[in-house]
């Protein structure tokens with residue numbers, strides 16, 4: 174049984190005058206011990222998916238799903254308290270730009286220590302527990318690669334550079350020793366060496382602590398080497414999902430192929446300075462989504478049938494939603 178299992182999740186955004194389906198029957202699973210990449214170009218709905226899982230959506234937005242479960246337990250029927258408890262203990266989230274949502278009047282150290290669940294703190298007396306909290310906070314910031322802990326734990330959120338802020342948010346998400354870490358573009362704004370270190374940290378935590386990770390990114394190079402599986406979103410719809418090595422070698426959906434073809438790191442066959450292929454047009458706004466397959470107007474393989482939404486098709490553990498998939502003759 175997957176630890177996180179989401180089937181046909183739909184998110185409707187009501188902005189007063191119009192109601193749009195920002196996520197349309199999205200499927201996503203994360204199995205115990207795996208690193209799953211959630212990819213798609215900007216505006217495809219990745220962050221909304223993260224917010225829907227964490228329950229961090231405005232109350233007027235409507236989330237429905239045939240299934241949304243954590244270890245078999247229905248998340249949509251959980252009370253607010255149960256959901257908070259799940260997010261406090263089992264699922265750690267690094268939101269995009271989340272340092273801006275930190276309390277500006279408390280130091281990073283105070284906020285980190287406060288986030289440690291009571292049951293993970295050792296010691297009988299107040300001073301022992303306080304020392305233990307400090308020790309855990311220091312260990313965790315070291316783990317994410319912040320060396321000068323004295324300086325940064327005593328700093329306020331606005332006083333730290335972006336990359337330290339991002340690393341600190343990863344430390345915040347890890348401090349409760351979650352079973353699943355959801356990281357929404359966690360390496361955004363980091364220079365290459367820092368980025369590599371953070372990715373190595375994720376891989377290490379996955380290998381040594383069996384931490385499952387949902388890694389959200391549009392940086393294919395960053396996710397390709399570390400992820401076991403991949404789910405591709407386009408304009409709020411899941412277009413393809415499966416093992417990273419299978420999708421990379423043989424994408425079935427034209428959008429996945431376009432995404433892979435437009436990543437220079439995936440195209441060792443291209444001579445230097447070649448123009449990278451890309452799909453014409455841009456991702457539509459939510460107010461103007463095409464009916465049926467939302468890729469339709471941009472898709473080189475589109476035909477009349479694409480005005481109806483393709484169902485999910487499955488070949489072993491590889492799923493795709495396309496009326497005219499690629500590579501079918503080779504399967």
Ligand SMILES: Nc1ncnc2c1ncn2[C@@H]1O[C@H](COP(=O)(O)OP(=O)(O)OP(=O)(O)O)[C@@H](O)[C@H]1O
Pocket residue numbers: 186195213214215216217218219220221222269391458459
């Ligand atoms: N608060 C909001 N109100 C209305 N529409 C929103 C809101 N947040 C996101 N959207 C819309 O939902 C769609 C998906 O946005 P989302 O931020 O999830 O994309 P994303 O794939 O995470 O992009 P990026 O990689 O740039 O973060 C976009 O069309 C966006 O304009």
